[in-house]
Amino acid sequence: MHSQPAEITIDRQQSLGDISLAVRSLGVPAGLVCLAAAGGLSLATADRGIAYFLNAYLIAFMFFLSISLGCLFIVLVSFITRSGWNAGLRRVAEMVAMGLFPMMILFAPIALLVIMGNSDLYRWNDAKYMQSSELLSKKLPFLNAQFFVIRYGIYAVVLCGLARYFFRTSLAQDKTGDPALTLQMERTSTWGAFLFAFALTFAAVDWMMTLDPEWYSTIFGVNYFAGGAVAAHAFLIVATMTLQSRGLLKNITVEHFHDLAKLMFGFTCFWAYTAFSQYFLIWYANIPEETKFFLFRQGGQELQTGWPNVSLALIIGCFILPFVGMMARGIRRNRNMVFFWALFILATRYLDMYWIIRPNYQPKADVLLGPTFGLVDVLCLIGIGGIWLGSVVFIAGRHPIVAIGDPRLKDSLRHKVA
Amino acid sequence: MATAVVNPLDVTIETPGVRAPLVTGGHDYAAITEMVTRIPLDKRTPIGWWIAFIPSAIIAGMFFAAISYMICTGVGVMGNMSPVFWAWPIVNFVFWVGIGHAGTLISAILFLFRQNWRTSINRAAEAMTIFAVMTAGVFPAIHVGRIWVIYWVFPYPNQMAMWPNFKSPLCWDVFAISTYFTVSLLFWYLGMVPDLATLRDRAQGKIQQFAYGLLSLGWTGSATSWHRFEKAYTILAAISTPLVLSVHTVVSFDFAVSQLPGWHTTIFPPYFVAGAIFGGFAMVVCLLVPARAFFGLKDLVTLRHIENMNKIILATGSIVGYAYGMEFFVAWYSGNPYEGFTFVNRAFGPYSWAYWTMIFCNVVSPQIYWFKWARTSPLISFIVCTFVNIGMWFERFVIVITSLSRDFLPSSWGYYRPTQVDVMILIGSFGFFLTLFLLFCRFLPMVAMAEVKGVLPHPEHSAGKSGH
Numbered sequence: 001m002h003s004q005p006a007e008i009t010i011d012r013q014q015s016l017g018d019i020s021l022a023v024r025s026l027g028v029p030a031g032l033v034c035l036a037a038a039g040g041l042s043l044a045t046a047d048r049g050i051a052y053f054l055n056a057y058l059i060a061f062m063f064f065l066s067i068s069l070g071c072l073f074i075v076l077v078s079f080i081t082r083s084g085w086n087a088g089l090r091r092v093a094e095m096v097a098m099g100l101f102p103m104m105i106l107f108a109p110i111a112l113l114v115i116m117g118n119s120d121l122y123r124w125n126d127a128k129y130m131q132s133s134e135l136l137s138k139k140l141p142f143l144n145a146q147f148f149v150i151r152y153g154i155y156a157v158v159l160c161g162l163a164r165y166f167f168r169t170s171l172a173q174d175k176t177g178d179p180a181l182t183l184q185m186e187r188t189s190t191w192g193a194f195l196f197a198f199a200l201t202f203a204a205v206d207w208m209m210t211l212d213p214e215w216y217s218t219i220f221g222v223n224y225f226a227g228g229a230v231a232a233h234a235f236l237i238v239a240t241m242t243l244q245s246r247g248l249l250k251n252i253t254v255e256h257f258h259d260l261a262k263l264m265f266g267f268t269c270f271w272a273y274t275a276f277s278q279y280f281l282i283w284y285a286n287i288p289e290e291t292k293f294f295l296f297r298q299g300g301q302e303l304q305t306g307w308p309n310v311s312l313a314l315i316i317g318c319f320i321l322p323f324v325g326m327m328a329r330g331i332r333r334n335r336n337m338v339f340f341w342a343l344f345i346l347a348t349r350y351l352d353m354y355w356i357i358r359p360n361y362q363p364k365a366d367v368l369l370g371p372t373f374g375l376v377d378v379l380c381l382i383g384i385g386g387i388w389l390g391s392v393v394f395i396a397g398r399h400p401i402v403a404i405g406d407p408r409l410k411d412s413l414r415h416k417v418a
Numbered sequence: 419m420a421t422a423v424v425n426p427l428d429v430t431i432e433t434p435g436v437r438a439p440l441v442t443g444g445h446d447y448a449a450i451t452e453m454v455t456r457i458p459l460d461k462r463t464p465i466g467w468w469i470a471f472i473p474s475a476i477i478a479g480m481f482f483a484a485i486s487y488m489i490c491t492g493v494g495v496m497g498n499m500s501p502v503f504w505a506w507p508i509v510n511f512v513f514w515v516g517i518g519h520a521g522t523l524i525s526a527i528l529f530l531f532r533q534n535w536r537t538s539i540n541r542a543a544e545a546m547t548i549f550a551v552m553t554a555g556v557f558p559a560i561h562v563g564r565i566w567v568i569y570w571v572f573p574y575p576n577q578m579a580m581w582p583n584f585k586s587p588l589c590w591d592v593f594a595i596s597t598y599f600t601v602s603l604l605f606w607y608l609g610m611v612p613d614l615a616t617l618r619d620r621a622q623g624k625i626q627q628f629a630y631g632l633l634s635l636g637w638t639g640s641a642t643s644w645h646r647f648e649k650a651y652t653i654l655a656a657i658s659t660p661l662v663l664s665v666h667t668v669v670s671f672d673f674a675v676s677q678l679p680g681w682h683t684t685i686f687p688p689y690f691v692a693g694a695i696f697g698g699f700a701m702v703v704c705l706l707v708p709a710r711a712f713f714g715l716k717d718l719v720t721l722r723h724i725e726n727m728n729k730i731i732l733a734t735g736s737i738v739g740y741a742y743g744m745e746f747f748v749a750w751y752s753g754n755p756y757e758g759f760t761f762v763n764r765a766f767g768p769y770s771w772a773y774w775t776m777i778f779c780n781v782v783s784p785q786i787y788w789f790k791w792a793r794t795s796p797l798i799s800f801i802v803c804t805f806v807n808i809g810m811w812f813e814r815f816v817i818v819i820t821s822l823s824r825d826f827l828p829s830s831w832g833y834y835r836p837t838q839v840d841v842m843i844l845i846g847s848f849g850f851f852l853t854l855f856l857l858f859c860r861f862l863p864m865v866a867m868a869e870v871k872g873v874l875p876h877p878e879h880s881a882g883k884s885g886h
Binding site for chain 1: 432433434435436437660663667671674675676677682683684685686687688733736740741744745748751752753754788
């Protein structure tokens, strides 16, 4: 039934290294400069200090981390499900997943500050505060600097190990085309997914949920994962289209973008589902230590902070607009529209991280602070993004941008959405 | 480039780059039609079918006898007591609704994910879904005690000016489940229309011709009919997908919106959905493993199908295990003493036997599916899936009973025991469910012939060769 193209050729020399010299050589240094400037700027502003910088740093960090984690998830699921349609673009995901290396290094300064006793970011690192209530003092076996850093080490080993394994094995397959490697990666992906789920969940809990040590939610890890899956699909679309405009990845067609857009749409719904579950159940039961999270962001009672507007923007931007906007099949098959929605979704993913993390920046005990956004945030975003992207391009180097040895590549090249 | 299939008959061997055939035996269109239609069109009912049907029907009779006794005497014949006012019926209800998830998941979500292997199993799974939801629906209806006024659960303008409580998830349940049932039924029936027409065309008896003719709605098989059919099918699949998630989400709200320790936790919605898929697939395996052997459908429902379902069971079982773990972690991390007590009480309190049964059945037993020989063995699959069904029933028992039986004040503690009537109703519900399923196997096309034909590799070629 399928009309099969007579011969499909792929350029075996395609690699990122040739075309992105600027990003490759400038990404990391420019990122470092931006971060230094952000830190300096924040310290120079009297009422902000390091606390503001760390908060802005963490928002950007969790945002880019979620893209790399999402890409690792795509790689894992591709092997678990023996997926063929995306074999032609899986290499891009493998490369972006390698961005976990720079991300894990970028968390080291925070871990170092925590071990040095800094409690500007993580309040639980302040012994006096933790002893102030019985509820908090019970959490000390988990919320302490040593265990926090040990856990960070475990996440780093697990996540980087998985990313590296799939990248290296897939590269090895480029040379031999050995199908046994695919089977090997399939086997690893199954138990790898367990390690991945464990590391991602507790990383999200450690690095974001414990910002407010009193608050807790069992779905928190799932929510961060869902956001990461959305972000990763959006980033893959943006990256693939950008590379195509530079003459790479010619074999990725509207059929693949259609499927990527469908997945982006589906995970957007899943993210909304987890976010709603979290909100709704906490709102309904109204238990004080849970409700406080939303009470502040919803601006309940006498709070007049401007956060309700951000919450509203989050609902509209992360769910309602993309949901309505991407529902039509015609839009998901329109290159420009898919590109637009992918960019839009990336922007709202940042908003989500901002909405979770920024309210924890409360320098004054008596006045509650509304949403703030400034040059420090922008510099942190560019800084972390630059280091992340620059490292990805550097690691990707002159390796083929397509998994040319994958035995299922031909499925991908002939992929048609029925 | 790719190596050839080692053994074309063993479809469980995966060769990357070569897609294993979804149907074995090298059958052509006619052979598949013959294989499926001969079951409902056979004039003689096989003895084996009667051997299964008669006990099922007797047990179903017991189901209705016990319910009648309960209604005539009053709900006092059930074991519900203070403080466990909500017991057996809700446990059974959630269990059966959970079973009713696999069918529509297979038909809708796997369809959207282009998992073509679903075509061999979707019909039977959808039928199972419908019967499971019907069985589930019995419990909320009977537990109110005064079943003759059950229509009060529906919001309709009435002279008493009495409305259900719209703020209660129990009220949303009525909508969620009736919507799900309606759409699942439509989806099942719509998908069956072309196959019913095939039965109509091949039927010999007058009654058969009339009945299948009526049900097939004048299907002609024209290009226009197929075009509309496929459009409607896709739309129904898209509508069903959120419904699959919504039903068990709302069921989880029944518990999670409360403040009761062990019930109130934010992971409940996806955890319940994963658990429902887990239990639902286990039931599909339990039904199809004997059915494929008895009705000679091994070439359509191949070992690869069993293996795929077992993989989904392992995956969703792991999600359920993840949720158990997160619940435990947060029960401790929250620092909430009531939450912490509930979980310790579950594992080491008076109901620890139920808890460890659940853990063994749901978490430990599926681990054998890490091994391919276990995934591809129908016997082991049947045993493990039976365990999973037991475990999923106990999961609901643990959630409902342990949280209720130890109230906030020790003076309000109690130990719930089911009565004989309770047990008869539970066993009877299986009889009711199996009776319906056996009737389906006997009189309706068990496999979606038209869809299976659509995924045959090269039907026009001769048998035995996988055409790659």
